[in-house]
Amino acid sequence: MLRQYELVDRVLGYDPRADEALINRAYVYAMKKHGSQMRASGDPYFSHPIEVAGILTDLKLDTATIVTAILHDTIEDTGATVGELADLFGFEIANLVDGVTKLTRLELTSERSKQAENFRKFLLAMSNDIRVLLVKLADRLHNMRTLHFIKSSEKRQRIAQETMDIYAPLAGRMGIQEIREELEDLSFKELNPEARETLVNRLNEFNSESGDTVESIAEELRLKLVASGIKCEVDGRQKRPYSVWRKMERRAISLEQLSDIFGFRVIVEEVDDCYRAIGVLHMNWPMVPGRFKDYISTPKNNGYRSIHTTMIGPKRKRVEIQVRTRKMHEVAELGIAAHWLYKEGASLAERSEEFAGTFSWLRQLIEMLEHGGSPEEFLEHTKLQMFSDQVFCFTPKGTLITLPRGATPIDFAYAVHTEVGDSCVGAKINGRHMPLRTVLTNGDEVEIIRSQAQRPSPAWEAFVATGKARSAIRRSIRSAKEAEFGRLGRQILKGVFEAAGREATDVVLQRALHALHQDDLEELLASVGDGTIPAQQVLETVFPELPVKKGRKKSIKAVAGDDHGGVVRITGAGQGLAIRMAANSFPLPGERIVGIITPGQGVVIYPIDAPALEEFDGETTRWLDVAWDVDPDHPQLFPARLNVTVRNEVGALGHIASLVADYGSNITNLTMTQRDTDFFDMQIDLEVRDFKHLTRIMSALNGVSVVAQVIRPRR
């Protein structure tokens, strides 16, 4: 365990102005408070907060953070109060300890949705003061280092999994790579001990075969650089088992194939030394294509800067090399914490602002949290975002937009602003019109084309890569759907009430809310529209005196007539989210149709003679009167299908295609279903205006000599 003076010396070592007395007081206070409490390891409990404080001195954090670490379990475990801590150590520290305590209380459950929900709160808490999270990370690291003392293997597994899922990626996102790697490796040890042990043994064999390779390679690299006049330090290390394992898993290769298990760092004085050093290295050893990355000109989201390369280095070994300045090195090692070093005297607000700028992912997460969405969805996105690599794109004005790999112009639009995403209709990439599903690559300049009439399409969800875009699309579709279901619900109610000689006014409908457990009229209308509550039930609730209706409704006849009162109008093929056409049944204007209400999904439209309708014979409340209401002045195209048997003659197909075109129709798909020497059968999908249009095309086809038969398939 760290002793009092050792801890103080460490802090004074990087911060000579640290409040020594305050640290001493906290040390004594925590020791007294924790008293004779013990850890699972058998150590006095008090050793834990001190080790946590020790971890934070490695990150060179300020006195308030160190003191918070010393006190971090006093509220939770010793009954100290926020007020007491404020009296003794001031409000800043009391608030920080309070924050850590809240996070600790959030950890107490393992259920997936709870975990996700906790994680949301966690990030929100973190956004107030990043130091709370740094203490929590150090706390988790020490608990992971002592995890093997915990008896219950179930508990160990849970803690390790949580660390792998949440804390390690977070440490990575905050730029604290050392802590990320250690957390990963400690979790790996618990979650997959056999794999880790095999790997460690292989790595050890590998090392003993090659002797002192790491040191000798580092020295050879250094000599070459120094000979070219570059002042530098070079150090080498073997990668941690988990890093090696992940690489093997990701690229599905064996340890033998994975030759770059050594990493080297070249630390130089100035930025231009980095580029000179890379030049010297590449002149002496061949680089491996595709592995060169310049994070100095385009830094990572978490502020990381370095040049990465892989070469076939000394002794023909494949080596990974990172080149950076001392200052970049500090940021790489300390991450978010490094920003405390260079901003002495800056206020908390100034620092927070800097974090918000450097750590824009944090701001994006918080924006997502504020907009809601389900916790699982959120956790999924966050995890995905944490693991993915990035691409850098630019707006036409040159603003850098960082996106995860696989992102499309839709992601780009939402990254600029939610409004831009919602109204996006097209994109120019590097000046050329490109499909919205195009995957962006580094350096793309993206111009988003907007229209106020646009709204997000459900199809977008299939090709977005950012959580922000996905939740914005879902949110927008959800509200559009609710609005459509609401309109549909009102039409359905109107029809059912009118058939019973009643009127579905708002005042009348309000009377059903309570009995049907609906909060307001909007909810009731949407529930009727999406089929959750049958309209008949609303009618019976409001007018219980009416006789109960039985049997299939006869009013379908009325649909064919001119009286469309109370009948839901079908205005086109693309009805949107609340009304859709039954699959493979191709109803056309001019044909009699009927709607079937499907709970949760709205209405499905069938031709009246569709065999599929038999299935709904007994369920009278699901049948809905519908009628075409297509504007003849603005004809639309509807899909239709024909089965055609054709004589096997030269030019038969061309003949049919041109005939269909002559009648103003498009063939959208053509499949040969059967073929023999004399005849072949085809399935033709085409677009027509209505039933008459299709009939005319059918008789024209029948009049052609090569056509033996034309029928509409049974649907």
Ligand code: MN
């Ligand atoms: Mn603790």
